[in-house]
Amino acid sequence: MLKNDVAVVGAGLGGATVAYGLQQKNYRAYLINGSEQDNRTIPDAKNVLILEGYDGLAGDRSLALEALQKNKQILKTISEIEQKIVLCVASGGGYTGSGNLPYICDILAADSERIVVPIVLMPRKDEPIQKRLNAYNLAKELIDTDGIGAIIFVNNESYDDLKRINIVLVNMLDAFFSDSSASSGSNFDDSEKMKMLKEPGAFVIAMLSDKRAEEKKTTTQDMINALTAKNIFLPINNDGIVGNIGIINQKNNKLDEHELIKAIGTPENVFIGYNGNVNIACASGLSYPVEYIKKLGQSAVEEQKERIEKRKTISVLDDLNTEEIVIPEVKKKITKGKRNRISLDFLNSL
Ligand SMILES: Nc1nc2c(ncn2[C@@H]2O[C@H](COP(=O)(O)OP(=O)(O)OP(=O)(O)O)[C@@H](O)[C@H]2O)c(=O)[nH]1
């Protein structure tokens, strides 16, 4: 089982809350935040790393980033994480986590052996303009980052209750990393799981349990629905782009991989295991949900322009910032990133 090879870094309130959920399940988890108030919501968390000098400076993703860069001890702690796989969690919409996450990923990715998996909690469409813009910018920066693995885009629209989203996410990840099912014919082993997480692109996972009491097995169609529609992630694109598919069949169940392939796309490989505690299916190397994220960003930009226009008509002062807001393009393909990597020399100097 991979569980002991996994560490978690959560930044900001959303990120720290999810990281805490995994800490409760015995994962090595670090919680980074600058806000006293946020930290008070998770009083018994361990490994809380405080961004000194940042509390009260909120309001800008770049200020959050600057604060992290000045907190050398935190950078050192992150760079010294020993686990092979590091889940890096933050909400897209806030400032602290959203501003910190790309840099956290850069630091971890400086060690090319490490598998860095960002998990972004994406805001609902009706959240404030700035939250949507922050999330857009975070998604763009991560997609442009070289050397990181799969990105998991959680959709906060999936349930009204964010706690419920966290629970589903934490339970699915834990089931995936704790799986050690074995069968004589074929297995979805740890190296295959790592291969899937290392693969750039979007990653989605679904977990469904057979109801033994009612003798009701999870069907392939149930799993397809859970993987493509009824889940907690941003919708996957309907373009058939997929890297690998992994399936764990619950004991005595057998999902039809050909049907899953028909629904998602033709992968390079399909990894199948049996005798699991639950049914799990996952897909990696999916094209990024660029259209969805673009729409989220564009709607925010349009509303912002409208706001500014309105303000102009009532204001007697001329000093409002009415500069054209340019929304950068996110590339659809998975291409080499543009952002600079952090060198190992830098990390060694910390
Ligand atoms: N899924 C999920 N989303 C959350 C959670 N907490 C906050 N969010 C979402 O995250 C966004 C707000 O970001 P926070 O995580 O509070 O922000 P932050 O990183 O602490 O940054 P600041 O703005 O500086 O406080 C909103 O879109 C919330 O809906 C959580 O526990 N789970």
Ligand SMILES: [Mg+2]
């Ligand atoms: Mg906060």
